Amino acid sequence: MIRVKNISKKFENGGAEVWAVNNVSFGLESGIFCAIIGKSGSGKSTLLAMLGALDKPSQGTIDVDGKDVTLMSEAKLIDYRRNRIGFVFQNYNLVPNLSALENVMLPLEFAGINKNDRKSRAKKLLLQVGISEDKHNRKPLHLSGGEQQRVSIARALANSPKFILADEPTGNLDSNTGRTIVDLLKRLAKSENTTIIAVTHDQTIADQAEVVLQMKDGKLSMK
Amino acid sequence: MSTISRGMRNAFRNGLRTLSITVILAMSIAMALIMLMAMKTVEMKIESVKSSVGNTITVTPAGVRGFEGGGELLGSDDLATIQKTDNVSEVTAIVSERLNSDDTNLESPIEPGSFGERQNNRGYNGGGVPPESSSGDRKFTMPVTVTGIDNLENLSALNMSKLEITAGEKFLSGSEDKIALVGKDLAQKNNLNVGSIFSAFNQEIKVLGLFDAGNTFANAQLIMPILCVQEISGQKNMYNSFIVQVDSVENLDKVGDSISSALEDKADVVSSAQSTESIIKPLENIKSISVYSLIGSVVAGSVIILLTMVMIVRERRREIGVLKAIGSSNYGIVSQFISEALCLTLISSVAGIILGALLSNPVLKVLVNNASADGASGVPGATPGRGMMRMVNAIPGIQNTFRDISAVLDWSIVLYGLVVALLIAIIGSMLPAYFIAKVRPAEVMRSE
Numbered sequence: 001m002i003r004v005k006n007i008s009k010k011f012e013n014g015g016a017e018v019w020a021v022n023n024v025s026f027g028l029e030s031g032i033f034c035a036i037i038g039k040s041g042s043g044k045s046t047l048l049a050m051l052g053a054l055d056k057p058s059q060g061t062i063d064v065d066g067k068d069v070t071l072m073s074e075a076k077l078i079d080y081r082r083n084r085i086g087f088v089f090q091n092y093n094l095v096p097n098l099s100a101l102e103n104v105m106l107p108l109e110f111a112g113i114n115k116n117d118r119k120s121r122a123k124k125l126l127l128q129v130g131i132s133e134d135k136h137n138r139k140p141l142h143l144s145g146g147e148q149q150r151v152s153i154a155r156a157l158a159n160s161p162k163f164i165l166a167d168e169p170t171g172n173l174d175s176n177t178g179r180t181i182v183d184l185l186k187r188l189a190k191s192e193n194t195t196i197i198a199v200t201h202d203q204t205i206a207d208q209a210e211v212v213l214q215m216k217d218g219k220l221s222m223k
Numbered sequence: 224m225s226t227i228s229r230g231m232r233n234a235f236r237n238g239l240r241t242l243s244i245t246v247i248l249a250m251s252i253a254m255a256l257i258m259l260m261a262m263k264t265v266e267m268k269i270e271s272v273k274s275s276v277g278n279t280i281t282v283t284p285a286g287v288r289g290f291e292g293g294g295e296l297l298g299s300d301d302l303a304t305i306q307k308t309d310n311v312s313e314v315t316a317i318v319s320e321r322l323n324s325d326d327t328n329l330e331s332p333i334e335p336g337s338f339g340e341r342q343n344n345r346g347y348n349g350g351g352v353p354p355e356s357s358s359g360d361r362k363f364t365m366p367v368t369v370t371g372i373d374n375l376e377n378l379s380a381l382n383m384s385k386l387e388i389t390a391g392e393k394f395l396s397g398s399e400d401k402i403a404l405v406g407k408d409l410a411q412k413n414n415l416n417v418g419s420i421f422s423a424f425n426q427e428i429k430v431l432g433l434f435d436a437g438n439t440f441a442n443a444q445l446i447m448p449i450l451c452v453q454e455i456s457g458q459k460n461m462y463n464s465f466i467v468q469v470d471s472v473e474n475l476d477k478v479g480d481s482i483s484s485a486l487e488d489k490a491d492v493v494s495s496a497q498s499t500e501s502i503i504k505p506l507e508n509i510k511s512i513s514v515y516s517l518i519g520s521v522v523a524g525s526v527i528i529l530l531t532m533v534m535i536v537r538e539r540r541r542e543i544g545v546l547k548a549i550g551s552s553n554y555g556i557v558s559q560f561i562s563e564a565l566c567l568t569l570i571s572s573v574a575g576i577i578l579g580a581l582l583s584n585p586v587l588k589v590l591v592n593n594a595s596a597d598g599a600s601g602v603p604g605a606t607p608g609r610g611m612m613r614m615v616n617a618i619p620g621i622q623n624t625f626r627d628i629s630a631v632l633d634w635s636i637v638l639y640g641l642v643v644a645l646l647i648a649i650i651g652s653m654l655p656a657y658f659i660a661k662v663r664p665a666e667v668m669r670s671e
Contacts, residue, residue: 082550
């Protein structure tokens, strides 16, 4: 489970201090599908970056299964990102000159899994997210937006993370494909017992979430 | 797929850019290799010049060069002074004379030609006493040169590249007999054989042997025991020059200085170090140009790969953020970029080595032409005088120093080239590696 306590993130902007996230606290149990909604600039992506240890909060604590992420060394943070977190991005962020299969194999390589094992695991994950075998060796540019997002989800699942952090996962997709992706995330939350935190301003995602948090001017409120 | 192979694949991500970088870098590596080859070739040449010149000092009477100039010849006390000088291992004394038609019944095989006639008219050929021709016209003949020496093994003292006895035998050191070795052309012209008698300074001289020195001038000469020449020419205890052998090249300057100060203004002292210096100065210039160009090429290559990698890292900030977000360490990402830089550098190296091998000789020729032109025009002491030229020409192959210079490509140079390329890749990857480490994983969250 994750417990966020009084975290804030401050930026300097032309000499003035801007609090992108201001004294936010919440907690989530494992296997929950949570949506954080809010307008652009409300601080939801900054909050997600801190939850995923991509950025450090200016103050506050993030407790994951009894360990404070904000106090971790750089080496521990790499380990945390590699094994506990899976990221899904709005624009997929697949490595363009690697095939779908190779993209999914990347986090497994970083985790030190041997080549044969990571290949079979990546194939299994791609099939699980609905990418047929004939597309496994295609480069991202030769896949549709929905397919690229599925590959991105498969990559996020590679090291069986405790959390999947999704930043606007349907932002670049049409509504039908977006709905399929949300269904997929929901299904995975249950089957893999993974907590999914999706940042979105898409109300249809929020409608399917078990927990909805709203960000406004850096402050969080339960909806 | 490993970090290394991912880096290698990335090197070909943008075909046009890869081609452009490879071409520019290959030119830089080719330049570095050419300069490396030029440097090594010139170094070898300098060594060969030094070893062929040897560790000798020529001592001649002040104001006298061969048969030119004026002043007093050196004497036995001067010889003794030189022999007593520290680090002198051997002294070869020489007395030279010119026999004109009044002094000998021999006729030189060398035709005067326009050069000899001109020299004679200007009084350069031993006074030019011409015999009277049958028609009453005075016809000039070249004088016969006699070298009086004891040590027939000292070819540089004899100003010869070889001394091959074709008939008879050599005379012994210390001989006072009236005997001579006759150059093959002189012998042929005067129908001389071993045992023949000819006259010199009104003395009968017996032919002990015939020799071939491999060049027209030397083959028209006589070589006689020094004591004999001194006696018949009336120059007892007088010497035209001393060739001083020094125990090591390092002591050349010291011994030269000692002899100069001991003989004061009686003698001109020319050490082979000075001759070598003037010969190798243009080579040293080429070497300096090569070293600076080598450094320049390595720096240029490093800057090319550095800017390329900085550009690539800036372009792929988001991708670096993704790799960090999904669990890669800085070390892993830096390794990937270094292997990309190495891949680009290695491809460029192969092209550069081929280019370097093809262009090394033309570039070296340009360098040699420029450097030797500089050496001949204006560098003080670079243009050898007549006396020095005599010594220079006496050294086999020296006159071809510049003509036969050509770049040498061997495996050690290729290896050096690859090491240089590796150096370029590593230097060129250092700053990008720093930039990679500074990229925050949160870059990935940027919307663009």
